[in-house]
Amino acid sequence: MLRLPPLPTDPHAAFPDPRQAMREPDGLLAIGDVIKRTGLTRKALRLYEEAGLVVPATRTTAGYRLYDEAALRRLELIRRARTLEMSTRELGEFLDIADGCCDREPDELVELVQDKLAETDRRLAELAELRATLQDALSTLHEDADTARRTQTHVCTELLCTCSTTTNEDGR
Numbered sequence: 001m002l003r004l005p006p007l008p009t010d011p012h013a014a015f016p017d018p019r020q021a022m023r024e025p026d027g028l029l030a031i032g033d034v035i036k037r038t039g040l041t042r043k044a045l046r047l048y049e050e051a052g053l054v055v056p057a058t059r060t061t062a063g064y065r066l067y068d069e070a071a072l073r074r075l076e077l078i079r080r081a082r083t084l085e086m087s088t089r090e091l092g093e094f095l096d097i098a099d100g101c102c103d104r105e106p107d108e109l110v111e112l113v114q115d116k117l118a119e120t121d122r123r124l125a126e127l128a129e130l131r132a133t134l135q136d137a138l139s140t141l142h143e144d145a146d147t148a149r150r151t152q153t154h155v156c157t158e159l160l161c162t163c164s165t166t167t168n169e170d171g172r
Contacts, residue, residue, distance in 0.1 A: 028057055028066035038075045045075070051088045053078060053095060084116055 035042060048054045049065075054074050056065035067075075074095065081094050090112075097108045 026057075026068070028068055029072070031065055031067075034067045034072065034075070037072060038079060040075060040079065047088070048075070048078060048091075051092065053088070053091055086116070090116075 029037070031042065031045065034040070034045065038045075040048075045054070049056070054067075054071050057068040057071060058066050060066060077095065077098060078091060081091055086094060094109075094112060097112060
C-alpha cells in the first residue's frame with residue numbers, strides 16, 4: 001500500500017502565491033507591489049516605461065515585469081518631480097541630470113529648476129490676470145442684475161450672455 005504524506009492544515013500552503021515567489025529572489029517586486037509602494041497607477045507606470053523613464057529590472061518567464069529598488073527610487077523621484085508639473089520630456093531631462101548627480105556639478109540641475117521657476121512665475125502672472133478679469137466680470141454681473149431688478153427689464157451682459165436680446169446704450 002502506497003502511503004501519501006499528510007495534507008497541510010493550511011489549504012493555501014501547498015499553493016503559495018506565485019507573486020510571493022517573484023518577490024523573494026533578489027528582492028524584485030511585481031507591478032502590483034510597485035503600485036502599492038509608490039502610489040502610482042498602472043497607467044502612469046506604463047506611460048513612464050513607454051517614455052523610457054523607468055525600465056523593469058527583468059521579466060518572469062510568463063512576461064510579468066519585475067522591478068528592483070533602483071527602479072523604485074527612480075519612480076519616487078519621478079513622483080516628486082511631477083509635483084513641479086514637469087512634462088514627460090522635462091522628466092527625462094531631469095532624470096538624465098539626476099542619474100549623474102554625484103559625478104558632476106549641479107549647474108544643469110540649477111538651470112532646470114530656474115527655468116521651471118521662471119515658468120511658474122509666468123503662469124502665476126497669467127492666473128493673476130485671469131483673476132482680475134473674472135473679478136471685473138463678476139462686478140459687471142452684479143451691476144447688471146441690480147439694474148435689471150430696478151428697471152424690471154432684461155439686461156444682456158455681452159461677456160456671458162448668448163440670448164438674442166440686445167440693449168443699446170440707453171437701456172432699450
